[in-house]
Amino acid sequence: GQQLNQSPQSMFIQEGEDVSMNCTSSSIFNTWLWYKQDPGEGPVLLIALYKAGELTSNGRLTAQFGITRKDSFLNISASIPSDVGIYFCAGPSFLGNEKLTFGTGTRLTIIP
């Protein structure tokens, strides 16, 4: 079945640093989504990408849909304390377009 592999699994950074994380798949995706999950909450959609090569920004966040359609990247510039959380990539499941396959997540921690 489809799998989404995220790296790194966890990151420990200082406030103000830039962050990069990625998501790869063995199969092609036509849509890439990035979600953030705060502790004790459900994931919230950050950015959606619908076309290969697409580069989309949302404030300090920038995400790219890889040209091969098998990967995506999320960058966070000038990190702040509220960026702490788990970041998930997701894409439509081969089981049906309405369902999403989620990656295992990248946990971001900011060191004081």
Add this chain to the structure above:
Amino acid sequence: GAGVSQSPSNKVTEKGKDVELRCDPISGHTALYWYRQSLGQGLEFLIYFQGNSAPDKSGLPSDRFSAERTGGSVSTLTIQRTQQEDSAVYLCASSIITSNYGYTFGSGTRLTVV
């Protein structure tokens, strides 16, 4: 309400007991999803409801799991004869089906089976 509401927020149950988890989606959202998040893992699809269509149950891990959606709104996920491996956060999401995967998730129910 303004968001997806799930109850209870936490549930501790003894192995072998049945549990019911409730999800109240955003009014007007025709699609409703249940996902499971085990510790340190991503989200695992369980079941999907869309309008009056038959639900997609392809993600349910065993016949101990079932779900229903009454009147196209509130949904209940039932786990019978709970096992310790059922311990996880159960997340519900709803969407307007044409919203290009713009799910809105609830805060989840954390289930602990002891």
